[in-house]
Amino acid sequence: MNRYDQLYINGQWTAPINGGRFDTIDPSDETLITQVAAATAEDVDAAVAAARNAFDNGPWPHLPGHERARVLRRIAALIRERQQALAELEVRDNGKPLPEALWDIGDTAGCFDYYAELAEKLDDQREQGIALADDRFTALARMEPIGVAGAIIPWNFPMLMAAWKVAPALAAGCTMVLKPSELTPLTALELARIADEAGLPAGVLNVVTGLGADAGAPLAEHPDVDKLAFTGSVPTGSRIMQAAARDIKNISLELGGKSPFVIFADSDLDAAVEWILFGIFWNQGEVCSATSRVLVERALYAPLLARLEQEARKITLGNGLEDGVLLGPLVNRGQYDKVLAAIERGREEGARLVCGGERPAHLDKGYYVQPTVFADVPEDSWIWNEEIFGPVVCVRPFDSEEEAVRSANRSRFGLGAAVMSRDLQRCERVARKFRAGIVWINCSQPTFTEAPWGGYKHSGIGRELGEWGLNNYLETKQITRYDSQQPWGWYIK
Ligand code: NAD
Numbered sequence: 195m196n197r198y199d200q201l202y203i204n205g206q207w208t209a210p211i212n213g214g215r216f217d218t219i220d221p222s223d224e225t226l227i228t229q230v231a232a233a234t235a236e237d238v239d240a241a242v243a244a245a246r247n248a249f250d251n252g253p254w255p256h257l258p259g260h261e262r263a264r265v266l267r268r269i270a271a272l273i274r275e276r277q278q279a280l281a282e283l284e285v286r287d288n289g290k291p292l293p294e295a296l297w298d299i300g301d302t303a304g305c306f307d308y309y310a311e312l313a314e315k316l317d318d319q320r321e322q323g324i325a326l327a328d329d330r331f332t333a334l335a336r337m338e339p340i341g342v343a344g345a346i347i348p349w350n351f352p353m354l355m356a357a358w359k360v361a362p363a364l365a366a367g368c369t370m371v372l373k374p375s376e377l378t379p380l381t382a383l384e385l386a387r388i389a390d391e392a393g394l395p396a397g398v399l400n401v402v403t404g405l406g407a408d409a410g411a412p413l414a415e416h417p418d419v420d421k422l423a424f425t426g427s428v429p430t431g432s433r434i435m436q437a438a439a440r441d442i443k444n445i446s447l448e449l450g451g452k453s454p455f456v457i458f459a460d461s462d463l464d465a466a467v468e469w470i471l472f473g474i475f476w477n478q479g480e481v482c483s484a485t486s487r488v489l490v491e492r493a494l495y496a497p498l499l500a501r502l503e504q505e506a507r508k509i510t511l512g513n514g515l516e517d518g519v520l521l522g523p524l525v526n527r528g529q530y531d532k533v534l535a536a537i538e539r540g541r542e543e544g545a546r547l548v549c550g551g552e553r554p555a556h557l558d559k560g561y562y563v564q565p566t567v568f569a570d571v572p573e574d575s576w577i578w579n580e581e582i583f584g585p586v587v588c589v590r591p592f593d594s595e596e597e598a599v600r601s602a603n604r605s606r607f608g609l610g611a612a613v614m615s616r617d618l619q620r621c622e623r624v625a626r627k628f629r630a631g632i633v634w635i636n637c638s639q640p641t642f643t644e645a646p647w648g649g650y651k652h653s654g655i656g657r658e659l660g661e662w663g664l665n666n667y668l669e670t671k672q673i674t675r676y677d678s679q680q681p682w683g684w685y686i687k
Contacts, residue, residue: 198230198379201237201403202386204244205396211236216376216405221289221523222513222560230379233404235412238371241400245342245369246418248397255339255367259317263310266364268392269385270306273299276388280353280381285514287378288352289522289561290477292514298354301643305357308643312664313365330678337668339367340444341420344413346406346434347382348426349375349525350480350583356382358647358658359423360389360399366667368421371400373410375426377525379403406430417441423666424448425482428652435655446656446666448482448648450581451609454602455485455638456592456624458615459493465636466494466614467501470587473612473638475509475565478524479585482653483610485638487578488589489598495591499569502589503549506565511554523561524584530561533584537566540577545588546570573601581607595620599627608650612638631657 199215200207214232219225233241249255254262273280280302281295288295316337324333345359356372363370374382386401402409410430414422414437424434425448438445455473457466473485490498514522524530537551550566563585571578571588578588592598602611611630613621621635631649634640641647641659648657656666676682 196228198228198383198403201231201233201241202383202390202399202401203237203241204400205390208240210234210404211240218287218377218379219526220286221525222286222515224527224559224561227286227380230376230383230403233402233409235408237402237404238409238412238416241371241402242342242344242413242416242418244397244400245371248395249339249342249369252369252395252397254369254395254398257367259313259315259365262365262367263313265392265394266306266310266313266361269388269394270303270310272388272392273303273306276384277303280384282515283380283384284353284378285522287380288349289525290514291519291522294477295514298351302353302357305354305361305643309361309365309664312362312661316365316664324672330676330680331674332677333672333674336671336673338671340667340669341368342418343368343370343421343423343667344416344419345370345372345423346410346413346426347372347374349377350477350482352378353381353385355425356385358425358663360385362658362663363423363667364394364398366664368667369398371402371413371419373402373404373413376403376405411437414438415440419443421445421667431654446648446658447654448658449609449652449654450583451482451484451607451649451653452487452579452581452605453483453485453607453610453612453630454487454489454605454628455612456598456602456614457488457490457494457498458613458617458620459491460616461494461614462616463494463497463501466498467505469612469614469636469638470502471505471509474587475506475521475585476639478522478563479587480525480529480583481639483632483639484583485610485612486582486587487602487605488587489592489601490589491598492591492593499548499567499589502567506549506567509565511557511562511564513560521565521585524563525561527561529583530563533563533582533586536577536580536582536584537563537586540568540571540575540586540588543575543577544572545575545577548589550585573604579605595624599624603627603629606652609648609653610634610638
């Protein structure tokens with residue numbers, strides 16, 4: 195038995211019913227970290243039954259908000275206490291550089307604190323009177339937890355993506371089953387341990403590790419789950435939506451993106467290059483909102499590309515635990531092969547490779563890909579339009595604001611978009627024209643727990659974070675009372 199080869203169900207650590215295990219690999223050197231429990235439909239049944247029982251018969255949904263907040267704050271404090279160890283575990287499982295993992299874990303704790311505050315406020319805001327035109331009635335709207343939530347998350351920000359769902363669901367009074375990605379399951383199991391230590395009642399949070407088809411699909415299809423919250427790829431999101439349709443489950447989807455970054459010629463060159471780099475090389479480009487399509491006004495195009503190449507070549511690749519590393523390995527062999535194949539396709543499609551495009555010569559083990567810049571990328575090419583989810587940026591010139599906006603919006607995705615110019619009026623105007631859920635002006639990627647997160651078009655349905663994140667886990671009930679002393683007088687006169 196190791197620390198990670200059991201499931202957390204009903205407040206107990208239990209072996210999967212069929213005894214299955216899968217490997218989790220360190221992407222920096224391709225070695226085995228540990229084996230993890232592989233849940234199947236029977237384990238998912240047990241986890242959902244525990245969550246159902248905790249919701250229908252347990253105290254959690256009915257506790258005053260400040261009592262739920264107390265547990266959430268304890269979870270936040272324990273995460274902060276273990277920030278270094280959790281961040282190192284995240285680096286080993288995912289590959290990201292340690293400073294980024296430390297940032298993620300700090301944000302994870304912050305997310306629990308933030309939703310603790312909203313849980314407290316919910317006590318005052320739970321019931322709101324409604325002004326009715328007919329004064330014989332009084333009515334109110336009351337917010338109640340939606341029930342049992344099933345949360346399925348990806349591998350790029352493992353613990354943070356868990357927090358974005360677990361913290362608001364618990365704040366609302368829901369119970370839940372969390373299924374982390376099979377590529378990065380370890381910090382979700384640590385979160386279960388922390389929740390247990392923080393005094394979360396048994397069955398409120400259940401964590402089942404396992405493969406998508408074996409553990410994720412049975413969770414999505416389970417009739418006792420009231421709400422599905424999913425972050426991941428578009429094809430899986432579509433499958434989850436089909437499963438939800440059968441039982442009319444409430445659903446929120448955070449899916450992929452191919453986010454544009456429009457840079458006008460009056461921009462400061464240093465700032466433009468810095469934010470382009472941050473927009474695509476942070477987290478190895480394995481970021482749903484990465485600004486992977488860059489549109490540069492023609493007068494700045496050549497100098498910007500020269501500077502971008504110069505800076506991209508300086509980025510230090512290596513094991514995320516080493517000092518000074520700014521780009522770690524991709525998460526696994528599959529992602530590495532996918533990114534290298536996309537680069538090859540870009541070459542074949544006639545895009546000009548400015549730098550990168552290969553495995554770094556000095557690293558013979560691990561899933562490393564150089565920071566890669568393509569210029570003159572054809573607008574109808576695969577690499578301009580499809581999500582690569584790696585350190586690959588595509589750049590094109592533009593000649594007018596209208597052309598830039600049209601090209602930016604010419605995508606089936608609509609998650610993020612960014613614009614840079616010294617002319618703030620122009621930035622504000624373009625921001626309002628983007629068909630995207632998250633728009634950055636003069637920056638790219640900073641993310642705030644208080645602000646809504648989610649996409650238009652194929653990038654998803656619904657919003658996480660902020661009050662929108664809490665609303666994902668609330669139902670609205672109307673309570674109407676007949677107050678008149680006059681009989682209704684319809685049948686009985
Ligand atoms: P993925 O869809 O392959 O997997 C996501 C999760 O779904 C995993 O836990 C997986 O086990 C599970 N899963 C797989 N098949 C399933 C099935 N049939 N039924 C139920 N669950 C199943 O995605 P990924 O490769 O882990 O993540 C990368 C994708 O996530 C990218 O497209 C990225 O853009 C997106 N993403 C979006 C956001 C956002 O906020 N919009 C954030 C992070 C990642």
